[in-house]
Amino acid sequence: xSAVLAKALGAGPLVSRIVAAVLGGYALAALxxxxxxxxxxxxxxxxxxxxxxxxxxxxxxxxxxxxxxxARRAWAGxxxxxxPLGLAAWSVWNGGSPS
Amino acid sequence: xxxxPNDTKPAKARTxxxxxxxxxTMSDLHIWAGLLVGWILYAMFLTGTVSYFKDxxxxxxxxxxxxxxxxxxxALVAARIAGELQTVAAGSPQWSIGLPDARNNTASAFWRxxxxxxxxxxxxxxxxxxxxxxxxxxxxxGGEFFYRFHFQxxxxxxxxxxxxxxxxxxxxxxxxxxxxxxxxxxxxxxFTFRWGKGQRSWLDAHxxxxxxxxxxxxxxxxxxxxxxxxxxxxxxxxAAFKTPAERQQLRAETSAFVQPGKPSGQAAALAPIEDMVxxxxxxxxRDNINRVTITHPGDASARVSIxxxxxxxxxxxxxxxxxxxxxxxxxxxxxxxxxxxxxxGVMYALHLGRFGDxxxxxxxxxxxxxxxxxxxxxxxxxxxxRRAKLPDPERPYFGFRLVERLNIAAIAGLSxxxxxxxxxxxxxxxxxxxxAEWEVHAFFIVWGATLAWALLRPAxxxxxxxxxxGAAALALLPLLNALTTDRGxxxxxxxxxxxxxxxxxxxxxxxxxxxxxxxxxxxxxxxxRPQRQAAAARRPAAPPPPxxxxxxxxxxxxxx
Numbered sequence: 001x002s003a004v005l006a007k008a009l010g011a012g013p014l015v016s017r018i019v020a021a022v023l024g025g026y027a028l029a030a031l032x033x034x035x036x037x038x039x040x041x042x043x044x045x046x047x048x049x050x051x052x053x054x055x056x057x058x059x060x061x062x063x064x065x066x067x068x069x070x071a072r073r074a075w076a077g078x079x080x081x082x083x084p085l086g087l088a089a090w091s092v093w094n095g096g097s098p099s
Numbered sequence: 100x101x102x103x104p105n106d107t108k109p110a111k112a113r114t115x116x117x118x119x120x121x122x123x124t125m126s127d128l129h130i131w132a133g134l135l136v137g138w139i140l141y142a143m144f145l146t147g148t149v150s151y152f153k154d155x156x157x158x159x160x161x162x163x164x165x166x167x168x169x170x171x172x173x174a175l176v177a178a179r180i181a182g183e184l185q186t187v188a189a190g191s192p193q194w195s196i197g198l199p200d201a202r203n204n205t206a207s208a209f210w211r212x213x214x215x216x217x218x219x220x221x222x223x224x225x226x227x228x229x230x231x232x233x234x235x236x237x238x239x240x241g242g243e244f245f246y247r248f249h250f251q252x253x254x255x256x257x258x259x260x261x262x263x264x265x266x267x268x269x270x271x272x273x274x275x276x277x278x279x280x281x282x283x284x285x286x287x288x289x290f291t292f293r294w295g296k297g298q299r300s301w302l303d304a305h306x307x308x309x310x311x312x313x314x315x316x317x318x319x320x321x322x323x324x325x326x327x328x329x330x331x332x333x334x335x336x337x338a339a340f341k342t343p344a345e346r347q348q349l350r351a352e353t354s355a356f357v358q359p360g361k362p363s364g365q366a367a368a369l370a371p372i373e374d375m376v377x378x379x380x381x382x383x384x385r386d387n388i389n390r391v392t393i394t395h396p397g398d399a400s401a402r403v404s405i406x407x408x409x410x411x412x413x414x415x416x417x418x419x420x421x422x423x424x425x426x427x428x429x430x431x432x433x434x435x436x437x438x439x440x441x442x443x444g445v446m447y448a449l450h451l452g453r454f455g456d457x458x459x460x461x462x463x464x465x466x467x468x469x470x471x472x473x474x475x476x477x478x479x480x481x482x483x484x485r486r487a488k489l490p491d492p493e494r495p496y497f498g499f500r501l502v503e504r505l506n507i508a509a510i511a512g513l514s515x516x517x518x519x520x521x522x523x524x525x526x527x528x529x530x531x532x533x534x535a536e537w538e539v540h541a542f543f544i545v546w547g548a549t550l551a552w553a554l555l556r557p558a559x560x561x562x563x564x565x566x567x568x569g570a571a572a573l574a575l576l577p578l579l580n581a582l583t584t585d586r587g588x589x590x591x592x593x594x595x596x597x598x599x600x601x602x603x604x605x606x607x608x609x610x611x612x613x614x615x616x617x618x619x620x621x622x623x624x625x626x627x628r629p630q631r632q633a634a635a636a637r638r639p640a641a642p643p644p645p646x647x648x649x650x651x652x653x654x655x656x657x658x659x
Binding site: 029030033034036037041042043044045046047048049050051052054055058059062063066067089092093 | 121124276439440
């Protein structure tokens with residue numbers, strides 16, 4: 001019984017990384033696509049730029065999550081990247097119209 | 100990555116107790132990202148590969164329609180089909196006519212049913228460009244099925260299926276990036292090939308196929324995501340645009356499709372379509388017209404939009420002429436979009452490859468086939484590597500058996516299923532109700548049968564038997580065609596019909612490929628640990644076995 005528990009706990013960091021990669025990576029990509037709207041260019045072009053770039057961010061996030069030494073670092077890295085993107089996205093959601 | 104610059108890797112890595120290196124973690128990521136969706140990716144790759152010739156496959160599947168020696172004048176065809184739609188689609192708020200070209204001997208059209216909204220509002224039909232009437236050919240979906248299956252599968256809601264395809268494409272992208280990082284000596288590995296060495300050969304094949312087509316594989320995966328990006332990443336659009344009118348701004352950058360507005364209610368006859376198409380021909384070339392779309396035909400507010408074909412540009416960005424229906428006056432000539440939109444247009448076009456001439460299309464087909472083989476060898480490599488380490492090769496663990504059997508059905512089975520659909524195209528009774536759907540059902544029934552075969556037979560036997568079956572199913576198709584139509588291979592060659600002849604010669608070449616694979620599989624002797632030890636015990640002074648080379652850490656690392 002305790003062996004099963006230990007195994008489940010041992011899988012924790014891996015599960016954490018998988019969640020970080022699949023969902024965290026998507027969230028970061030989605031934030032990028034919104035943040036791009038804050039670019040000082042035509043709105044339609046900014047939206048398309050965000051969409052085009054989002055998959056690079058997603059793929060990069062997944063690589064990052066599995067490349068770093070611990071699951072904690074993986075999440076920390078995602079959050080660090082999310083802060084500036086989140087600020088830019090927040091300005092878009094709040095109707096900041098830069099163009 | 101926080102790596103110290105003076106960290107000379109291998110030397111220090113061995114002294115300090117360090118967690119696994121970047122290549123090792125990337126190798127694990129590569130293996131799992133590739134394995135988990137590998138079967139779907141293989142099917143997406145192979146159906147996508149043949150879709151580069153979907154128009155040719157469609158022609159072969161409609162043998163009643165004569166070989167088109169010359170492309171009919173699009174202006175005349177458009178006028179003819181529009182005339183036919185007056186009766187076929189009377190009262191419809193929108194018609195859209197796809198014109199024949201060098202690869203396509205039919206015209207097609209779809210139209211909105213009057214008074215119906217949403218996706219179900221559309222009806223479509225295929226027309227004979229010469230007469231303007233609906234084609235008198237067998238009921239078939241043609242090569243279109245492979246194209247649709249490539250990104251939305253079948254028997255499931257289209258949106259879910261496209262999300263699944265995107266999910267798999269994302270895994271592919273991660274597998275490509277992690278695969279490249281895993282590889283230290285990517286250039287040297289490309290020139291390394293060791294035949295008949297079991298796992299080494301599989302690894303070398305996987306490496307060569309991947310590295311050879313790497314730019315293509317990366318491009319095709321990324322651009323594949325781009326084709327459906329507004330589905331996958333709608334957030335920026337939702338944040339930026341609040342009203343449908345604003346959204347229309349974005350649509351106009353990516354699509355030439357016109358949404359019909361409100362009709363005026365005043366009747367007014369359409370000006371001749373032929374004259375409008377002539378103006379477009381003068382601009383883009385006689386055969387470089389893609390679609391003619393007419394909204395509210397017969398109404399004073401009618402509009403005719405004519406979109407440019409794929410020739411002479413590697414982009415699918417909207418380029419069209421918009422005419423006022425009743426007068427035929429040119430209202431708008433759209434010939435460029437913004438930079439980001441054009442980037443999207445080029446990426447989309449690179450994925451479709453429709454801009455290419457015959458040589459380019461063949462290159463697309465061959466590299467894409469290499470990509471299919473890359474996924475296939477990767478899947479097989481997973482089992483080859485683990486088979487050598489099985490504690491009891493007679494009774495492998497469940498996961499191993501699962502992967503082994505799914506590999507057989509996904510790889511050897513898919514060829515048979517695809518050939519099976521072409522068999523069904525020739526063999527199903529012409530009067531069968533919903534015949535086109537039954538061709539597709541046949542594809543899945545055959546595929547299911549190969550899975551059952553793979554589960555019931557010993558794995559090695561199943562590989563060999565199914566590969567031979569695939570070879571026979573492909574090789575006998577030209578014979579079946581010669582027996583059921585009067586357009587057999589010899590007749591096509593004599594008539595200079597390179598669409599039929601080319602397709603059947605390709606089937607024969609693919610059959611030969613399956614024969615080669617079947618023979619190699621039959622000759623292959625899987626290396627098992629107990630045998631190797633026994634052999635080593637018999638010849639103690641022998642050099643180390645060839646599949647454990649010394650001084651190739653990168654390959655060993657990649658293989659682990």
